[in-house]
Amino acid sequence: MTANVIDIDDLRCIYGTFEAVRGISLQVGQGELFALLGTNGAGKTTTVEALEGLHRPASGRVRVLGLDPVRDRAALRPRTGVMLQKGGFSDALTVRETLELWRSFTARPRPAAEALELVSLTGKDKVAVSQLSGGEGRRLELALAVLGRPELLFLDEPTTGMDPASRRQTWTVIRRLQEEGSTVVLTTHYLEEAESLADRVAIMKTGEIVTVGAPDTVVRTLPARITFKVPADVPQLPDLGRGAQTAGDQVTYESHDLQADLTELLAWANGNAITLHGLAARPASLEDVFMEIATDDDAADHDQERTEATR
Structure with a gap:
């Protein structure tokens, strides 16, 4: 040992x-x-x-x-x-x-x-x-x-x-x-x-x-991410992972099974003759984990400030 x-x-x-x-x-x-x-x-x-x-x-x-x-x-x-x-x-x-x-x-x-x-x-x-x-x-x-x-x-x-x-x-x-x-x-x-x-x-x-x-x-405590730009005249987006999140023209999926979800997404796109521009898939990084913890810190600080302000 x-x-x-x-x-x-x-x-x-x-x-x-x-x-x-x-x-x-x-x-x-x-x-x-x-x-x-x-x-x-x-x-x-x-x-x-x-x-x-x-x-x-x-x-x-x-x-x-x-x-x-x-x-x-x-x-x-x-x-x-x-x-x-x-x-x-x-x-x-x-x-x-x-x-x-x-x-x-x-x-x-x-x-x-x-x-x-x-x-x-x-x-x-x-x-x-x-x-x-x-x-x-x-x-x-x-x-x-x-x-x-x-x-x-x-x-x-x-x-x-x-x-x-x-x-x-x-x-x-x-x-x-x-x-x-x-x-x-x-x-x-x-x-x-x-x-x-x-x-x-x-x-x-x-x-x-x-x-x-x-x-x-x-x-691995955080999900992977799949991102792409919203296609024009797109039918309903597929239900993958935790569901689609959209911000402007950007679509993001969080996935705990990157290979399976990406395979399903590509099958959906091919079946609907859709080109997914800007398609990227990547696992989480240590920086993602760190930033999530740091963001939690900021949220806690703001909550504390709001609590003290109401006293």
Whole structure:
């Protein structure tokens, strides 16, 4: 049985009178890439800070590599790597000088050349940090986070500022680190990134975990969608899935059996000599699930505002 690198039981975190994390429990297995997602203010940053030993829980139990991240932070620090949203570099140093400085603080560090090769910065070793592009700076931060070959790696928005090509190149690096044995906890606002990389995802809302599981399992909680433009002089639309929804000239069907419903739709169109312009069929995505949860947040906020306004 795979050991849990992270074990959280009924974690609660409070700032003054505000409860940022409300009794969550989750486990992350050895070698797993786990994505923790949520809208701003959902509690994911506080949760990660509790795991890193930067925030003392109000109650509950947190164990990282079998240790208490607050009490045993000194023992855990050499075994973990952290890539923050914004690193603290000296612009006066070169890339190589920055790496060598960080290597002097790191137990059993990778050779500088290996770290540069890992993140595709080999040709940038003599360049001043101030001259790096935003994406190159993020790759340098990743190199520093993995200098010590961490057993557990925290990645906070690792591809912010990268172009699409650099982002996918960084995904390859993250997969390689996982293959080398690192357990990875990822926070990101790029839902495609989480869906592509993660073994499991958890989505937080107002301090609680709303859903957790493999990305494809989470995605299957929502229906697929079939869309097309309303044909001219159309007879009655077929009764598929949850029924047709029309907005302007656009028809949308939600389907829990995409193949069967699409087959029936095409048979109807062929039987009536109708061309379905703009026909598209796609399963739900992690972004769809995330947006549905975020929309629920907005609706709850508006309901609360209306309730308070009537008092």
